[in-house]
Amino acid sequence: MAEEKDVVKTAAKPTIITVFNQKGGVGKTTTSVNLAVCLAALGKRTVLVDLDSQSNATTNVGVMPPISTGAYQLVTGKVPFEDCLKKTSYENLRLVGGSDELAWADIELALQPECQAVLGKALETVPDNVDVVVIDCPPAPGIVSVNALVAADMVVMPVMPSPHALDGLHKAWWNVNRVRSSYNHDLHSIYILLTMTEDSELTNKLSEDIIAEFGHRVMPVLVPRDNVVIEAAARDLPVASMAPQSAPARAYLRLAELLMNRASHMGGEATGINREQGAETLAVWAVGNEGRRSNLAIPEPGDMPDPGWTEAPELAQPVAGGNLGWKIGAGIGLILLGAVLGFAAASAWFAFPPG
Numbered sequence: 001m002a003e004e005k006d007v008v009k010t011a012a013k014p015t016i017i018t019v020f021n022q023k024g025g026v027g028k029t030t031t032s033v034n035l036a037v038c039l040a041a042l043g044k045r046t047v048l049v050d051l052d053s054q055s056n057a058t059t060n061v062g063v064m065p066p067i068s069t070g071a072y073q074l075v076t077g078k079v080p081f082e083d084c085l086k087k088t089s090y091e092n093l094r095l096v097g098g099s100d101e102l103a104w105a106d107i108e109l110a111l112q113p114e115c116q117a118v119l120g121k122a123l124e125t126v127p128d129n130v131d132v133v134v135i136d137c138p139p140a141p142g143i144v145s146v147n148a149l150v151a152a153d154m155v156v157m158p159v160m161p162s163p164h165a166l167d168g169l170h171k172a173w174w175n176v177n178r179v180r181s182s183y184n185h186d187l188h189s190i191y192i193l194l195t196m197t198e199d200s201e202l203t204n205k206l207s208e209d210i211i212a213e214f215g216h217r218v219m220p221v222l223v224p225r226d227n228v229v230i231e232a233a234a235r236d237l238p239v240a241s242m243a244p245q246s247a248p249a250r251a252y253l254r255l256a257e258l259l260m261n262r263a264s265h266m267g268g269e270a271t272g273i274n275r276e277q278g279a280e281t282l283a284v285w286a287v288g289n290e291g292r293r294s295n296l297a298i299p300e301p302g303d304m305p306d307p308g309w310t311e312a313p314e315l316a317q318p319v320a321g322g323n324l325g326w327k328i329g330a331g332i333g334l335i336l337l338g339a340v341l342g343f344a345a346a347s348a349w350f351a352f353p354p355g
């Protein structure tokens with residue numbers, strides 16, 4: 001793999017980080033949300049853009065649907081960036097929220113000229129008070145994802161070490177590089193993030209294979225598999241702001257710090273990226289999030305919504321043997337009819353013998 005320099009932007013424009021992998025369930029949303037929250041905790045004025053119609057990134061930062069003006073309107077060029085922004089409860093973090101309509105954005109974009117560049121154009125109008133934009137992509141290499149890659153200064157590709165991971169990574173890598181060579185020649189900062197790692201012989205071997213092939217492209221931070229991530233998601237919370245001391249939370253804070261250092265136009269450590277301060281801010285947010293109920297909590301019988309079953313019209317109950325009477329009647333009728341027809345045929349035969 002050819003060595004390439006990391007991006008160094010000169011203008012005071014925001015850094016756009018696209019989190020992409022066409023493979024589903026590899027940790028894109030978890031990475032986007034936690035990266036965005038950690039960047040905000042590090043003092044970066046951050047906007048999280050949820051391009052997935054599943055809208056998990058949106059609910060994960062505590063914003064509930066419906067989103068009437070958000071990522072769908074942004075990516076299809078209907079509404080300017082500033083009008084799509086929503087506040088979150090986290091200082092420095094705003095959201096461009098996802099909605100069901102995003103499922104149709106690919107088709108609508110296909111009808112537009114330069115359909116691959118609509119989001120990039122919209123992001124050119126990002127105001128000065130935004131330092132970083134983090135984009136969560138849907139699990140497909142469609143036109144929406146291509147827009148996110150065309151707009152990107154950096155791409156983070158979460159990869160879960162699993163038996164088909166390397167194959168999936170090759171495909172995703174090929175797609176990113178195709179976008180880069182066709183539409184985004186300045187895209188050099190493409191990184192792989194190993195997620196949901198486990199300390200087993202198989203996953204260690206898979207991780208080693210990925211590192212051997214992609215070298216410095218693999219971020220020097222692992223996000224371990226830990227149920228605390230699922231518990232956080234069930235509370236519509238990023239793990240970084242629910243359990244900042246957990247290993248995945250610490251990994252995401254480190255990732256945010258590393259990416260900011262690599263995007264050196266933003267100053268990195270030189271302009272005061274301070275991990276301890278970021279960790280303290282996350283700890284304060286975690287206290288504020290204490291007691292937030294899990295949306296997976298098993299409801300008490302009294303909390304259960306009435307399914308309305310008692311109002312459904314009752315079906316007529318079949319009576320045991322209820323249909324037997326007419327069946328017997330019909331059977332006797334058929335036997336009698338057969339006997340009459342047989343008698344008539346025999347009489348006719350005797351009356352008019354053949355020949």
Ligand SMILES: Nc1ncnc2c1ncn2[C@@H]1O[C@H](COP(=O)(O)OP(=O)(O)OP(=O)(O)O)[C@@H](O)[C@H]1O
Nearest residue numbers: 024025026027028029030139196224225226229230
């Ligand atoms: N480090 C982790 N430890 C344990 N579970 C995790 C971890 N990271 C993510 N998960 C869980 O794995 C599942 C998939 O993660 P996530 O939704 O982030 O993936 P995705 O790539 O965005 O999926 P999709 O392709 O459907 O958008 C989720 O249930 C999430 O809570």
Ligand SMILES: [Mg+2]
Nearest residue numbers: 028029052056
């Ligand atoms: Mg997702």
